[in-house]
Amino acid sequence: MSGARGNGFNRRQFLIGAGGMAAMAVAGCGSNTGRSPDSGSSGSKPALSQWYHQYGEAGTQQAVERYAKEYADATVTVQWSPGDYDKKAASALLTDGGPDVFEYGNGPSIDMVKGGQVVDLTDLLGDAKSDFTPSLIARMTYQGKLYAIPQVTDMQLLVYRKSLLSAAGIQPPTTVDELLAAAKKLTTDKVKGLFVGNDGGVGILGGPALWSAGLDYLKEDNTFGFDDPAAVESLRKLRELFTSKALLLGAPTDWSDPSAFTQGLTAMQFTGLWTLPQIQKAFPDDFGVLPWPKLNSSTGAPSVPVGAYGSAVNAKSKNVDAAKKFIKWLWVDQADKQLDWAQSFGFHIPARKSLAEKAEKLKSGPAADAVKFVNENGHAQTPLLWTPKSGTAYSDALNRIIKNGTDPAGEIKAVKAIVEAELQRVAG
Amino acid sequence: MAVIQRSRADKTGIVIRYVVLAVGALLFLLPFYLLVRNGLATEQDITSPSWKLFPSSLQWSNIAELFNNPAVPMLRSLINSLVIAVVQTVGVLVISGLAGYGLARIPFRYANAVFYFIVATLLIPAAVTFVPSFVLVSSLGWVSTLRGLIIPGLFQAFATFLFRQYFLNFPRELEEAAALDGTAYWGTFWRIVVPNSKGFIAAIATITFIGSWNAFLWPLVIAPDQSAWTVQIALSTFLTAQTIDLPQLFIAATIAILPLVVMFVFLQRWIVAGVERSGISE
């Protein structure tokens, strides 16, 4: 009882048991449900609690609260959760105090599905099914059953300052080698060439490095996907980038924040689509976007990671049917709200084709390019069967390859062993 | 001659010692200065390529902006932290004080067994039991409530241990003045022992308060709802948000440590006594 016990004395931690693991941010475990204690119904309407992680854009919290308020058949209370949302939501599902409806990155994890923590939502889509981006639906489906409704598409991409590139006489890079050369050339006394996160790309380039070499995390048949010389070559390039002195490292904010780019610390940055409004404000029409380039002229293809928060229903909810009806209403029926959600607070791509076509903001400029990348070069961030343990093994390996310069071939073999054990566990 | 040499060496020694002390003091104070400097600067000042000792202008408005920021309920979290720290401090003093006295003074055949039962928990790192604790407390319906934040923290084995050690050395003559019939334990404790232990109680109170104010893990876990955030949680929210506002982050941190810094300045005697107690083995 760590945390609790720790309260009194832990700070200076002379207390043996209470541990200073304070920041032990098990960020997690939230569980205010917003429900009344008896958690049943208020009046005749059922009460539902709905959880979101904290979106960075101003106005988003008010928007989801407004949507919830407009729903007539239940009293929906929105819980907005800053901090480490994934952990918080996952822990809350263990308790009786969890949410009824919650969003989760790329839908519930495979262990949530297999553990029976989430409800089958297959029948909610109806005719609309064909309208949703197929790759998103596939990502949230396990053994033919759908466990979440995609809310909005997010993606990551490379942004660059047009003026800096043309001043240096560089064309937007189309291969990793060109990117490397460009980053070196753009690096000056004050500005670095490229920013891919303070960890040198460990966090976000794991996927693009594989896709750009024509590979993937897992093969079609769900076996290990990158025991391949091209992967070795591709990961070696990340090491080269790291040691090139052209990479921005140790910036005050990370890749997900546009500050490093807008403050002029870097000429190019791999970041999220959500940063484009701020970048547009800082450098009107002086920036362009690119996918992560292909490995070299003969191998692979450009790529961008694509993900979506999916809305799911907690199996422990006391109002499963009401929760399902609410999700259907908000994320299937209410097209105008879905469009508003994707459009009013920054750049997101609606998860449905019919709406993506209506999205005015996505019709021109860099945003239109981004939509094109999603359609032509998009890859699901990670496959459903890529468990957290597999993820840790891969990011550990990336860390050692990129920062220590260890041999990618040996690291890939080690990752393969862990991933295969995990695949077997999940299949069992 | 020898005497003169020695005093000269002494003087050099004193100068060297004071130089070391002064440099050390500057280094120890520097982080505090950075906190305030960045808190009262503009983002441009903080991130300007050439480092400046002083910001170009003092942005007192950062404070108002922080308290007006709807994403971070700063005032509410300060009040929560204060309530939690005060209630927890009083609660720990009463519960651990009583238990410590009972263990030290009331003859009971299994007193030693009970004592070991308590001390054993000091050996177990918090992480071992963290998740079941959350599940347990949430099953009581205490998530995001002050109860959930306060009550599990009231049972501090270390405080009980310190109280017991202290009462073992409490002068028996004072207690013997009171009668030895049963009820005397209660009366003796409140009328004789407590009034004569003010210094020790104040010492335990201050370190309990500090620990409670700075606690991070449990509030983070048990209070996901903004209305129950403590100031440390509000701060970490800033740190982990998708975008970081540097000046506000630093001014928030400054405000978060301010109450304790004030305490350190005015109540240092008791805090020092509390720290000394925690390390004294005899």
Next chain:
Amino acid sequence: MSTVTTRLRGRHDRNLWFLIFVGPFVLGLVVFVYIPILWSIWLSFFDAHNTVTPANFVGLGNYVDMLADSAFRSSLITFVVFALFIVPTTFVASLGLALLVNRARFAKTFFRSVFFLPTACSYVVASLIWKLSIFSGVRFGLMNTVLGWFGIEPIAWLSVTQPPWYWLVIVTARMWLQAGFYMILFLAGLQRIAPSLYEAAAIDGATGWKVLRFLTLPQLRATSTAVLLLLLINAFQAFDEFYNLLSSSGQYPPYARPPLVYLYYAALGQGQDFGHGSAGAVILTLLIALVALGQGRFLGLGRRED
């Protein structure tokens, strides 16, 4: 009936009074400490992915897995390296501060207060200053500015592993937070040394290092033992500054990853693997308990002098 009750209450109702004084505390300890601990031990024998009420008993399987897990073993090694470094350096630094402050003739209270003040800071606040201001990897970071005066290129303190500068960041943050605390303990120990001993030493002609080596340090033996034990246990529980300084975007690098951080990510984080997490925590607990008990006799825990 009444005789049983009387016996239970004890002579002069002593048993009853013991219950009234100690009972509330013990009850709270059972509910909020012991039950979760036992729950955790129980979990360690089960396959418990995403559940704390598992049904799939796996015996010692989780323990075997954890001991075979190279990442877990390397986290234990990380801890040992960290402890071997931080314990002696903090010990020497705080002892040095105490000796300096103790001999100061004026402004003694001022210096004591200054060195003690960081104790008021939380690890969150310290990490924030260290990460975003002092050891920021960009040009405007304080350390990089200082290096710039000497024409040295900026260093990304927390991002590079060759050389492992991140240890400098972690260690200095911890030293700043802790040194003053242990300085107070040493000052208390120094003040308990009888002045007559120093006078005797002076008469014998002992000065400087000799006094320190043959008088002060032996007299500080009890304090030193307590400080060492506390430092070691704190190092074992290291989490805050590691987590706040090195984690990014839900990831933590495989270096400078102490056991609690590893378990946190493996079990309490998205992994939600409570079986392995609990098994790892039990292994860690046994290790800590062994070390603590090994030194515990110096603390004289449990002596009851009546």
